[in-house]
Amino acid sequence: MIDTGQLFRTIYENRKRTRNSDNISFRFGGDIYPTPTSTVSYTSTFGNRDQDSQEIVEASKFTEVGVEQTQPIRSIRDVQDNGLENDWDHSLSYENKFNSKDRKLNADVSYGYGMEDETEEDSLGNEIKDHHDHNSTIVSFDYEDKFGEKLTLEAGFKTTLKALDDDLFFDDLDYNYNYNEDIYALYTTLGYEINDRLGLKGGLRFEQVETKAKVTGDTTAATSSVTHFVINQAVKEGEFNNPYSHFYPSVFLNYKLTEKEQIQFGYSKRVNRPHTRSLNPFPREMQDITHIRTGNPYVRPEYSDVLEINFSSNSRKFNFNTGVSYKHTTDAIAWWDRDEIIYNGRPYELLTSGNAESAKNLGGSVIINYRPMPLASFMLTTWWWRSETIGGQYEEDMTGTSYGMHNRGQLTLNIPTVARIELSVGGRGTMKITSGTIPANYAADLGIEKSFLNNRLSVTLKVNDLFDNRKFIIDTRQDYELYIQEMYAERKRGRRTTSLNLRYNFGKQQKKKWDRRNFGRGNGGGGMDMDY
Template sequence: MIKSFKKLIFLSVCTIFLIQNVFGHEGHSKKPKMPAIGVIQGSVTDSTSSAPIEYASISIIDNHDGDVVTGGLSDKNGSFNISEIPLGEYIVLIEFIGYSKKEIGPINVFPGQMTGGKGKIKHFLGEIPLKISSVNLDAVEVVGDESQFIQTVDKQIFKVGKNLTAAGGTGFDLLRKVPTVDVDIDGEVSIAGDANVTILIDGKRSGLTGSNRRGVVDNIQVSMVEKVEVITNPSAKYDPDGVGGIINIVMKRGSFDGLNGSISGMVGEYEKRNLNGNMNYRSDKWNIFAGASSQTGNNIGKGYRNFTYNYSDSSSSLRQNTLRIKNPANVGLRMGGDYYPSKSSTFSYTYSFNDHNETTDEELEYLSPFSRLIKSNSEDIGNHHDHSLSYENKFGTNDRKLSAGIDFNFEEDDVVQNSFLIDDFGSGITDTDFKEKNESQTFRIDYEDGLSDRLSIETGIKATLKSYSTDYSYLDKLYINDYNEDIYAGYASATFDVTGQFGIKAGARYEKVETNASLVPSSSNIVSAGDSVNIISTIIDNAVELSPYNKPYTKIYPSIFLIYKLSPMQTIQFGYSQKVNRPGRRTISPFPRNTYDISRIRNGNPYLDPEYSDVAELKYSRIQEN
């Protein structure tokens, strides 16, 4: 549920146009209505025990255009009787959770075929045995009124339905609806209580790091999202970052020919206003899409702190009242397209832009042991650009696939902070300017191959090159901090179905990481006599003396997953992998994030080492029949 608002008023102006392709296509004309006199009967059983299978899905599919004409379910005896089938040629598809699906046909329902009473044309298929499927279970869907929750062997998928689209909201509002995912009032995302989470958009990081992550996810509107994937224990294919797991937000693309689009808006308490629009055009060879969004609102926070400082010969206390008012304004744009030169290959390009402007007014009042009032105003202005180009080719069947991609993103952020202080000793004004420019390039190649029905492999290489540049202005002095992190990785894994009930997936990922940083004062800086007693200046000067910083390292991350199917409805899974929590650029930057409150100075440490974790997961899954 959306926790921040008790009274939510929303306006939704949807479906401004839905224009089908104006060019004619074969097969779009209505079919002549044929007599519905066909009947198909049979029974579904377990191939091992010969026990009847109840609730098996029976679909009657037109063999010419692939449309599902009619269907039904098997009864407690495994039997089914599908009647009123129009004359034609059909494929019968039989499916049930935990079993391999079976197709029978083509079956002709024509005059002169098998004839039953009352002019009916009957086909009896007899006993249809279904085999227990591979341990790589097909997706299990739990369907509500609109949205769907799907459980697969390696991930949880939350499909966004019309109920959530109509309600509106941002990406964070959507994540609050996803099982096992939690988002607090500050926008911190966690999975099962662990906040060390990696967020992807369409399988890519898209610059989702640091403070930029909230702005990017906030600019995503619910109507722009197709589904959310949650991976609690990723395999070697994925970056080892994020001990808590991976959240992949998959954006919408058109699924039918023609032009379509929508506009929706929402207003709510605290001057919250959201407006977004989407448009898509699809043909046999092209899929072109675009979306835009804007968001404004007010966030008000109050706090109270009581500090006690104990020294060897004395102690002191500090009471603090805080009032914080934020006025965020975000604008987002996303566009791109897919080109299909053949049925097996796809070229894709996506561009996204996010612009944010956030003003924060903060008031801190110290009550004891001395009186002090600090008023601070800060403005955070920034933007983010992301370009993604990818290629995918499937060889013959879906079991062999080669994909490659290049991603580039650029981010700018400028934080100007003005603070005014009044205490028992006098008053003063401090101005700070914090400018960041960040770039990231990613190159990847992935290959998957189903060598046999029981054995498949996946392998790939990836290079990620990051650079961060920060200009920090304090007391008329300028400091320049450059940080670079290059990660070169390769992985391989194999999946083997030992039996029809037991399977194993094992792999490893190798990484070579090169990091270096430098912090230098501008040559135009003028040294003042009072700098030596300023705690902020002292922290910065000490960091300058220790510059430059270099920390190269290599690491292998193993992973193994075991899957055992107790029955078609019950599964036990075990997974183990090693993960890493790399220091973020804010945790290694030596610059204090605020300069107006020396009682709570926060700055990073460039010498921080990565944190490694061993992650083990034991999961029991049971499908409940309704």
């Protein structure tokens, strides 16, 4: 920290996390074919994780006044964490193709429930308990048809019901966070082929949303820490009810340049809602007051108007897709809103989520898929963006420019009678954010799949973060009223993991949604949602 009196306070931290977890997951399902054109499918997935972890934080603090430096003050915080998680998801679907390539009906019902118990204890015996329940129900219906040679119709509805209940026991005080979000949506899309080259498609989606958030607890008790103070501020905000409805139109114009090339122009109105984790007002690290990271249950959804142009060229060996889009957003959500709070006369930094006044974004992407031979393919994906954000009167720290790029390459080899091999390398280039920079980082994943028993049994070996170098680095500078804060943080999120998956198919596999579940990344990477 640097204040106007040339007083420098510096904190060096070295955090070491050790996690040991036992994970069990089970997935089963089946298909029934009542008629030659219809399918009824059911899937169920159960997961259980029992995790013990330890975090040791070694901190050194010293102060400089002019050219003089005090002796560093060293401290060690040792925190034990025990957690148990259970998740169970069910999905029932019906599909009917009516023996037609243009007519199709889909109906889906899914329900998921999860719970998490967590106990955190430091070396002084201070204990924190957290119990978390969440459930979701999704019901959807979709119908597609074609009338004549030129007109197509798609219509349907989707209902999403989500509920979250979080009970926190901290320093002999009980707090509760309850969040409910119900979304009811109706939509329709019409497509019309003007001629052999030109086509027009327009759609309209209507949503009615009911959102409720409530934080309860005893705010009259004496607060013993800034952590209590942060939670009590959320309690005092009261219940948050945010019912809203909105129409989301879209229109797209497609033009075929040749039989293999086409260009598309489009406009759409979109909504982006805050993630559940970014809403929870309870601090992520309850015993770490140096870096207070919490959610904000009062964040509003953001609305965007998007203009885009896309070009595609497809052939047997080579596919090329590229596009450019411009987006104007109101109430833009920021996941790293930095606020200053004062507790007992001392300033603290609070990292949370919030809404900026508006944002303008220009982005683009390139996707190349090359198949030199039937047994090998290579895919390259890159996308970039540049944003200009206006924080507004109360969120000036969000104002600024950000830009960056992500890249990913994937090589797939199918060696007959041997195995299928997939190697992917991806990551981000150097990113500029409103408060600093995020250096580049790339990592690799490897998957090898071998089939047996006439493809009924498959064994997949996965190695995530092959070279154990996937990490997240952030370098920021933040101006506050009385001081300037500079921060450099480096974190290894996740770790290199190796897993072995077995899959056995008891019947004739006809549903595509069962096909590609074995390959892909694990928990590696890192993103904006930092705990620093």
